[in-house]
Amino acid sequence: MSVRLALLLPLLSLALALPARAGNGWSTVAYPLSGPPQAIGSYASGCIAGAIALPLIGDGYQVMRPSRNRSYGHPELIAFVTRLGHQAAARGQRLLIGDLGQPRGGPMPNGHRSHQIGLDVDVWFLEQPAGQVLSRQETEQIDMPSMVIATEGILNPTRWSPRYRDALKQAALSPEVDRIFVNPIIKQALCHSETDRSWLNKVRPWWGHDAHFHIRLSCPPDSTQCKPQKPFPPDDGCDAALADWAWQTQQAALSPKPYKNPEPPSADALPTACSTVLYSPSAQGFAQP
Template sequence: MLTGRTALRTAIVTLAAIAAGDVGAQTPAKDLFGNAPQPADLKARAIGTYARGCLSGGQPLAVDGPHWQAMRLSRNRYWGHPVLIRYLERLAKDAAEAGDWRGLLVGDLAQPRGGPMLFGHASHQIGLDADIWLTEMPKQRLSRLRRERMSTTSVLKKGTIEIDPRVWREKHARILKRAASYPEVARIFVHPAIKNQLCEWDGAGTGKARLWLRKIRPWYGHHYHFHVRLTCPSGYVGCKNQNPPPAGDGCGEALAWWLGPEPWAPPKPAAKPSKKPAKKPRPVTLAQLPKACTEVIEAPSPDGTPSRFASAESRIGPVNVPLPPRRPAN
């Protein structure tokens, strides 16, 4: 994680480069996209792939909805493609009305213009990914400070890959099943222990009714939150879907490897340790993103700011980050 001071320094260095007319195709894309405070005022488009692309016409998720609260606002990552915003609003409402889940605590979506981030997340670049906490929204509205500091709760027993029965409730299974049930959802990433818990849940269904489980994919981490990934909106050129998950519910044998020791073993030391220090991979540059991302980073903001570089002061730190609207009942 970058500290505030490091982030500030990065912003200043980037600004200095910008002032010197030094920004170009070779600039690390994360410096440009990670410091863009507002969306590109262009038609909404998810451009590229989940882990290499950008977002135009990004929309903010409201800080407060009747059935959700957005968290960690200072990161300015509550932006998404309109289909993602609609999905979150609908999931929150449907789950609350069914009595399954009081409301969502929503973590990172994407940056205002998507793209690579200064810290965290390889994906979340095209406005179709969202992290949702495995903790129900509290009854009260959280203050901005609480939204920064409130810690997340793991559903695993500490230091194990086993579900903690003191934390896990059937409602966790129900919100995950509901989240997977919408046709626009491509995948949901959860810890393998959570997938296993869902496979064994008697509410999972049988036969075809079980196939929502196909979208629930085991992955490292993801025991404090789950990660929803939507498919590219239909008719969009330049947004690239992942291959669909393998057929079947992904339980049993398909999950066995994840539940064994192999995925969690420390990496084996190389037979002949090299004396050279490992080379750090170079950060992805603007030139390595889809071409349309250059237009996205150069486009004006909706408030008329002529370009990303015009209002330099507003680009430093979270102080002037525009807040999305509060939203009345939907």
């Protein structure tokens, strides 16, 4: 038996014996699992093998909060963000990119319930001029400004820009995009302003999302264990349900309740394959349980 195999056997035994729990290393493992890309499970309960990192600075984009180490994703997601950056640079802008996923996906200790299989990315509405690159300190400290005046149920006219609408539409028209989450007030404003609302089908309302939009790609063909979401009706979503959601958002802002930190997502129901993803060695090192 080789020395390397002798070192691996206890680790592989541990992978079989332990469930892949959030506290067992998803947020502390430093490197992705090398090999062919595989998005495994659902967007809110899964993991990814073969993820790659988005460079922190690229043409037309810059990653924010890099200390979180959440700039990993399926190669299709990395290619998609890179293309968004090129498009932004052509408009003279630089996108600020929020969280993608952890090196091997899985549940995060805070911030998200999804972003687990390398197919989600947050993009700030706030942009920078294409020629401006933020310092590392700025990427960690700059606030993400809200684009709505929630108490009035409207967009903030001093912050919202037609550029943000253009960025949303460009993303929504991309065939690999499954859906985009925005604040209900933002979606409602787009419903009122657009003459052709067909592209709004992919733009879905969700709580928060007033300072960034959340892009989710469809399951890639190479990921047979990826579980797609149920498709929504083939309409623009500018309906009574949206109006009610926007009204509830406004009422919540008018009568705020004490904020409670949500419980981190459970890892108890992760696919069995995720234990192997978490505990298997990578080319760069080992995941630490």
